[in-house]
Amino acid sequence: MARPSFFGLLLIAPALAMIGGLFLYPLGFSLVAAFTEPDGDLSVMHFQKAYELYSTDILFTIFIVVVSTLLTGLFSIAIAGILTLSETPWLVGALRNLYRWPLFIPFIVAAQCMRTFLAKNGLMNNSFVALGLMEPLQTTSFLDWRGIIITFVWKQVPFVTLMLAGAMASVDRATIEAGRNLGASRVRVLIELVLPQVAQTLLVGLVLSFVTMLSVLSVPMMVAGSQPTMLTVDMAFRINSYGDYATANALGVISYAIAGTVAWIYLRHNIKREVQA
Amino acid sequence: MSGETPLLPARAEPMALTDPASGVRRRSVYSDAGARFRSMGSAGLKILGLAVFAFLLFGPLANLALWSVAERWYTPFKLPVSYGMRYWEVVFRPTGDAMASLATSVSIACLTVLVALAVSVPAGYALARLKLPWRTALMILFLLPQAFPSVAIYINVARVFYSIGLTGTITGVVLVHAAHGLVYSVWIAAAAFAAIDRDLELAARNIGASPLRTFFTVTLPLAAPGIMASAIFVFLESLDEFTGTFFVGVPQVTTLPLLLYNASMGGNYQIASITALILLVPSVLFMIVIERFLKADVLSKVGQ
Numbered sequence: 001m002a003r004p005s006f007f008g009l010l011l012i013a014p015a016l017a018m019i020g021g022l023f024l025y026p027l028g029f030s031l032v033a034a035f036t037e038p039d040g041d042l043s044v045m046h047f048q049k050a051y052e053l054y055s056t057d058i059l060f061t062i063f064i065v066v067v068s069t070l071l072t073g074l075f076s077i078a079i080a081g082i083l084t085l086s087e088t089p090w091l092v093g094a095l096r097n098l099y100r101w102p103l104f105i106p107f108i109v110a111a112q113c114m115r116t117f118l119a120k121n122g123l124m125n126n127s128f129v130a131l132g133l134m135e136p137l138q139t140t141s142f143l144d145w146r147g148i149i150i151t152f153v154w155k156q157v158p159f160v161t162l163m164l165a166g167a168m169a170s171v172d173r174a175t176i177e178a179g180r181n182l183g184a185s186r187v188r189v190l191i192e193l194v195l196p197q198v199a200q201t202l203l204v205g206l207v208l209s210f211v212t213m214l215s216v217l218s219v220p221m222m223v224a225g226s227q228p229t230m231l232t233v234d235m236a237f238r239i240n241s242y243g244d245y246a247t248a249n250a251l252g253v254i255s256y257a258i259a260g261t262v263a264w265i266y267l268r269h270n271i272k273r274e275v276q277a
Numbered sequence: 278m279s280g281e282t283p284l285l286p287a288r289a290e291p292m293a294l295t296d297p298a299s300g301v302r303r304r305s306v307y308s309d310a311g312a313r314f315r316s317m318g319s320a321g322l323k324i325l326g327l328a329v330f331a332f333l334l335f336g337p338l339a340n341l342a343l344w345s346v347a348e349r350w351y352t353p354f355k356l357p358v359s360y361g362m363r364y365w366e367v368v369f370r371p372t373g374d375a376m377a378s379l380a381t382s383v384s385i386a387c388l389t390v391l392v393a394l395a396v397s398v399p400a401g402y403a404l405a406r407l408k409l410p411w412r413t414a415l416m417i418l419f420l421l422p423q424a425f426p427s428v429a430i431y432i433n434v435a436r437v438f439y440s441i442g443l444t445g446t447i448t449g450v451v452l453v454h455a456a457h458g459l460v461y462s463v464w465i466a467a468a469a470f471a472a473i474d475r476d477l478e479l480a481a482r483n484i485g486a487s488p489l490r491t492f493f494t495v496t497l498p499l500a501a502p503g504i505m506a507s508a509i510f511v512f513l514e515s516l517d518e519f520t521g522t523f524f525v526g527v528p529q530v531t532t533l534p535l536l537l538y539n540a541s542m543g544g545n546y547q548i549a550s551i552t553a554l555i556l557l558v559p560s561v562l563f564m565i566v567i568e569r570f571l572k573a574d575v576l577s578k579v580g581q
Contacts, residue, residue, distance in 0.1 A: 015399075019456065023430060026434045027425065030430065101334055104564050105560050106517035107519065108537055112537060112541055207420075208460075211423055215423070217519065218519045239432050249429060252432070
């Protein structure tokens with residue numbers, strides 16, 4: 001395949017131009033705003049201010065996103081595993097028709113759903129009380145960090161499961177049946193035979209989910225109260241209330257660092273795979 | 278998705294013992310019943326698990342639907358105090374904000390798909406088929422708008438757009454949405470092209486088709502389902518998009534998500550729920566048809 005790479009670059013140029021103008025340029029803008037003083041000197045004073053005001057929110061954001069990603073991974077593996085390995089046809093059929101419903105539901109709609117569902121007097125608590133699982137006085141509102149995590153997981157599990165179930169379906173069935181014939185349980189077949197073959201897809205799905213959750217503004221604004229909250233809300237607040245671009249951009253750079261760590265994990269995995277191949 | 282392949286029977290029947298002694302026979306009947314009991318128990322567990330799953334999945338949506346027809350609903354009551362369609366009339370009144378927002382949202386989404394496909398089909402082909410330097414780095418570059426917390430980017434996009442008069446315009450919002458959707462359109466288009474058997478293209482070239490003709494009569498039709506899927510993703514991303522519009526579009530461009538947000542924060546749950554239900558319609562439709570477009574062979578190549 002000795003085709004000239006010049007033609008390829010020509011084809012990809014418009015897309016690159018778009019990324020350049022609408023992403024890289026504003027990104028540079030944000031870095032400049034975060035790292036310079038009003039008189040133009042380099043400094044980290046905005047980071048000091050951001051850290052003093054929002055260190056709790058930084059930890060809160062990392063906690064929410066990491067826990068949500070892990071839970072999303074677990075649930076997706078469980079559902080995709082059942083879809084691939086279960087021997088109960090009606091269960092597979094029902095699950096396949098059920099799990100995808102939240103797939104394309106917008107975050108803002110999910111947030112509005114959860115805002116009512118998880119409230120102290122929401123349908124969840126009301127159902128528990130009606131079933132006799134809970135006394136009316138025991139009900140608590142889930143509209144805090146738990147609400148954010150529940151909303152994120154509810155929204156992202158179908159996406160990762162769809163990718164994962166697709167990848168698992170193209171795994172060679174012979175290896176699965178060989179494992180089962182040798183007496184391995186289905187859980188063991190899932191973990192030791194199937195998962196390693198679809199790890200790449202799982203990682204892509206989780207990386208996409210992680211960064212998506214890190215960027216969502218509507219869910220923390222609508223589901224949880226004001227303190228503590230996620231960095232996205234803090235940034236919008238600095239802009240809308242104070243026009244304070246410097247601190248907002250410093251917070252932005254901190255969230256770039258969080259996302260960058262995940263991208264680095266993905267890249268390292270990819271390089272390791274290419275070296276092995 | 279592959280169908281259920283019959284594997285080993287899940288639970289082997291207790292071995293029928295040939296010993297004529299009655300005691301042994303009775304034990305066998307006993308363990309037979311035990312197995313049936315266990316299997317019923319496991320079916321019960323599965324049904325219970327499925328029910329809990331369905332409740333968690335649909336409960337929030339049911340709450341949304343209830344709010345849309347609740348005329349009055351306050352604290353001690355588990356269900357709405359009075360039902361009615363009054364708020365639906367408010368939303369669907371031709372002069373209302375909601376209809377205008379719906380039109381704005383749909384036209385922005387269509388324009389976004391056009392812009393995104395125009396740049397991502399060539400890019401996807403190049404990434405899948407042509408030799409490109411730093412291919413992995415280029416793939417990552419398209420992930421970046423999604424990989425970078427978008428709020429921080431959008432506040433600066435808004436600042437740049439403000440200086441060139443693009444804030445509060447449809448063009449500005451479409452550009453922001455298209456850049457955001459590029460990761461889906463480029464990655465899925467690249468996966469769709471990569472999943473095509475190269476021999477088919479070579480066969481077309483062998484019998485004398487030009488490269489361009491091969492692309493338009495062989496490669497593109499074969500990749501069409503995948504490209505369609507990427508168009509669906511971009512359309513929904515645009516319809517769904519809140520953050521970018523929140524910073525770039527206000528105050529002139531009010532899409533449905535912004536209308537929903539304003540209604541919800543203003544405490545008007547009925548209007549918010551009805552707007553949310555309108556946004557749900559395309560989402561659920563696409564959810565139902567997505568597997569027709571996104572085949573397993575394409576999915577397994579996403580991100581590679």
